[in-house]
Amino acid sequence: MRPALASSSAYETLSKKIEDRAARAGVIGLGYVGLPLAMAIARSGFAVTGFDIDPKKIVALDARKSYIDAVGDADLAVEIDADRFGATTDFAGLAACDVIVICVPTPLTKHRDPDLSFVEATARAISEHLRPGQLVVLESTTYPGTTDDVVKVILEKTGLRSGVDFFIGFSPEREDPGNQHFNTATIPKVVAGDGPEALAVMKSFYGAAVKTVVPVSSNATAEAVKLTENIFRSVNIALVNELKTVYAAMGIDVWEVIDAAKTKPFGYMPFYPGPGLGGHCIPIDPFYLTWKSREYELPTRFIELAGEINSAMPRYVVGKLAEALDIRAGKALSRSRVLVLGLAYKKNVGDIRESPSLRLIEIIEERGGKADYHDPHVGEIPSTREYQALKGRKSVDLSAEAVAGYDAILVATDHDGVDYAGLAENSPLIVDTRNIFAKLGLAGENIVKA
Structure with a gap:
């Protein structure tokens, strides 16, 4: 079993890194949600590493070519040239990240059952590099309970404990491709965490990157918010x-x-x-x-x-x-x-x-x-x-x-x-x-x- 930090030590260390913009963020999944989010985080002053299993995306990003309408080539080049953003297929780089955000697909099976295979595989990849003092965030849309009952369970198999050694939260993505009036930084961001310290670091991290943060009482509530919006x-x-x-x-x-x-x-x-x-x-x-x-x-x-x-x-x-x-x-x-x-x-x-x-x-x-x-x-x-x-x-x-x-x-x-x-x-x-x-x-x- 890995040695655990005291909760206050892990929390204080991570909080200070986020406050000083010294935290490195990792964004897993560089699609319509992940890439605009990575740019918003980088623009707020954090160093960001993007992770994706598709090498074609990494090649395009290295060439400063965006494949997402919401991210311009010039904007991408600014963050890369300022050494605030880089992309890779090597998930070993997760160990250096203080905040890890999961933005992977959550499709349905042919029988309209949730397919969490991408989320589960990503959580397992994170667990291989999980260390004390990290914040792990799920943004992928899912049913209430996924963050706590699936992602958290996978991560805690390492022996590290949520709320003591690392922190976990949920913040639903709200991207609207083609919308000229709102972007990632200006759309209000719902955030939740597993415990008060997790919620506090969620508010601090997202509050640095987006204009408005909307905290709710639990990860399940935040998951329900996203479903309610789309069911409506x-x-x-x-x-x-x-x-x-x-x-x-x-x-x-x-x-x-x-x-x-x-x-x-x-x-x-x-x-x-x-x-x-x-x-x-x-x-x-x-x-x-x-x-x-x-x-x-x-x-x-x-x-x-x-x-x-x-x-x-x-x-x-x-x-x-x-x-x-x-x-x-x-x-x-x-x-x-x-x-x-x-x-x-x-x-x-x-x-x-x-x-x-x-x-x-x-x-x-x-x-x-x-x-x-x-x-x-x-x-x-x-x-x-x-x-x-x-x-x-x-x-x-x-x-x-x-x-x-x-x-x-x-x-x-x-x-x-x-x-x-x-x-x-x-x-x-x-x-x-x-x-x-x-x-x-x-x-x-x-x-x-x-």
């Missing part, structure tokens, strides 16, 4: 998606309804329908609570129903596409060429995680149609867990001649910078899931909402 969005998006299908059957435009409803200055918050849910958070995170609730024999009917509705949207949209082709073009979907506009899950980013566009393409081709895509932010479809058959397909251009060669354009993502007027002029049929043409004042017999 999932349920409300499902509601408007269901309203869309009902109102469409009645000949009512759901977007007009929402625009009028949101003029009420109280008691209403607008959410908008779409072709399905995308991103790493909203389609996945709610089911972490659904899984955990089974332990307490409690149903999560709203969450599961919302998931069913949102998951059904791609098939509903393709049904509307097939209907429009039949009625307006007299052509079956199985004999049609369709251009899906937008592969990313949201506008003005290149993030395709859980994007409904991938499912749209798959369904169109399952029904015998031919589907291409255009996305100014995604030049080629990368390897994905569920859509390997689409890997390597490239974005096509939007020339007038190319557009006219498709039987229909299916608008899945309303990126800025697209010549929508040109599309309206040159495409025989447009199926719009984002209401972008109406927003731009473009109308025509060839434009259908779905």
Whole structure:
């Protein structure tokens, strides 16, 4: 068993290092969450080492080339040149880190059960280099209890004790790719710790890197905060998606309804329908609570129903596409060429995680149609867990001649910078899931909402 420091000694030493900006931070997982966080920590004056198992990311970072929209090449170069940031695949460097932040994926299995394999493997890697006086933080979204019942348990197998030798906390990530109004440093940061001293060092560390820190009473509470935020969005998006299908059957435009409803200055918050849910958070995170609730024999009917509705949207949209082709073009979907506009899950980013566009393409081709895509932010479809058959397909251009060669354009993502007027002029049929043409004042017999 390793020798343990007294709690006060470990706490005081770490607190002083954080206060003096002498602590070295390690960020594990340099993706959409980890890399922006590493930059925010470095800008606050800490030395940061980034860790990732993907050597391609390390090569890019060493060349001062960012692969994340939220981090510019110039910003990355500033922190590297100032010797405040470096990246590696060698996890032995964790031993030199006083604060270690885990930002790894937490996907679902095929049966919608939590897949904590990345978190568990990372915790085991940390345990090999764990020493007295370190703070270990989990940022990956998960069910309440993961930090204390999974990560802490793995770390304490070393013989070191949480709250005595090392400290452990949870702080949910709140990244919003493409948001021009908020970034990592300006989004309020919820923090929690295993005990009062852990919470104190969490507040001190994150308070140095972000504008506002919001402490809560326990790691489980902080884990529940993140789930609540995303369940709220999932349920409300499902509601408007269901309203869309009902109102469409009645000949009512759901977007007009929402625009009028949101003029009420109280008691209403607008959410908008779409072709399905995308991103790493909203389609996945709610089911972490659904899984955990089974332990307490409690149903999560709203969450599961919302998931069913949102998951059904791609098939509903393709049904509307097939209907429009039949009625307006007299052509079956199985004999049609369709251009899906937008592969990313949201506008003005290149993030395709859980994007409904991938499912749209798959369904169109399952029904015998031919589907291409255009996305100014995604030049080629990368390897994905569920859509390997689409890997390597490239974005096509939007020339007038190319557009006219498709039987229909299916608008899945309303990126800025697209010549929508040109599309309206040159495409025989447009199926719009984002209401972008109406927003731009473009109308025509060839434009259908779905």
